[in-house]
Amino acid sequence: MSTLYAWVVPAYSSGSPVDHTWVTTYDSRQQPYRDIAEVKQAGEDNWYCWGSFHPTGGTPGNPDGYIGSQTGDRGIAECLVLPNADSNTNAAARGTIFTYGIDGVCHQLANQVLYATKANGSPPMTVKAARGYAISTFLYGTYGLQHAAWQSKLQACAGVQPMTRLPSSTEERVEHLPDDFENHARQVLSEKPELLDKLLALRAEVNTFAAQKVPGFFPPDAALLNARNQHLLDQAAVLLGPDEFRNVFGIEAGERIDIVDPTVLGQPIE
Incomplete structure (x- = not known):
């Protein structure tokens, strides 16, 4: 058992209203390793989550970038998503977010790592405190759009340990997979x-x-x-109206927000 930590920095530019997320087995507020070589030497894990290596986190209003931690099964986390490897160059480090921007983005991949924090009777931790998360999960769900592949991955990784906290059947997995967007929307629109x-x-x-x-x-x-x-967000804005759209998504209707980081795809920022 290990503690898994979730972190954020602004996605691809210092002024971005969206956060990039990643996960570690260490607290970078106490031990800010300078590079991945130091992480490996210390016997720790850093899941890049379709990003680059970050010694520490930090966003406006959150100087250290810490958004939560929870005890998890490190073996399962390592099985679900390969740590200490670049998602751009190592397919095992992508989980089932096979194609960035199509199957999901960093939020969904970080959630796949954090699924290993699922305990009997309690849901796994997710990166729902990240900025832009409501938008990301509206578009890509909690764990990405490759649903069948994700279910298969969960089933395969359940055998990492003899005793596992993953659900025991496909039906149970489907029923209990968290849907952070739906939960958030139900809370915001409870009276409508x-x-x-x-x-x-x-x-x-x-x-x-x-x-x-x-x-x-x-x-x-x-x-x-x-x-x-x-375009898909604009459809939600037409449906909800400006006030409820703001309440659900945290941005103004019509405001442009780019959730897909062009630098991950090796493209310049416009």
């Missing part, structure tokens, strides 16, 4: 059940659409993915 139902129906359509492969010979670039995502 009809509007909630319409938003969740739209969200189901959004996930289905986002999971479709973009036609063409080459993977779509960040600009195209962000334009698509913006």
Whole structure:
């Protein structure tokens, strides 16, 4: 058993309203390792989560970038997502977020690592305190859009330890997988059940659409993915109206927010 820590920095630019998230087995507030070599030498883990190595975290209003920690099964976490490896160059470090910006982004991959904190009777920790999380989970869900692959991954990693805290059957896994966006929306729109139902129906359509492969010979670039995502968010703004949209998503209706980091795809920032 180990403690897993979740961290944030602004995504791809200091002024970004969205956070990049990653996970470690150590508290970087107490031990800020300078590079991944030091992490490995100390016998610790750092899950890049489709980002680069960060010695410490930090965002406006959160100087150390710490957003939570919880005891977890390190063996399962390492099975679900390979630690101490770059997601861009090592497929095992991607979990089931196989294609960044299509299957999910860093939030979903960090959540896959943190699934190892699931205990009997209590849900796993997620990075729901990260900025932009409501937007990310509206588009990609809690664990990404590769649902069948994620279920298979959970089943495979359940055999890492003889005694595991992962659910024992496929049905139980499906039933108990957290849906952070739905939980958040239900809380915000608790007094407007009809509007909630319409938003969740739209969200189901959004996930289905986002999971479709973009036609063409080459993977779509960040600009195209962000334009698509913006269009999907704009549909939610039309449905909810400006006040409820702000309450649910934390941004103004019509405000442009790029959830897909172009630097992860090796592209310049516009």
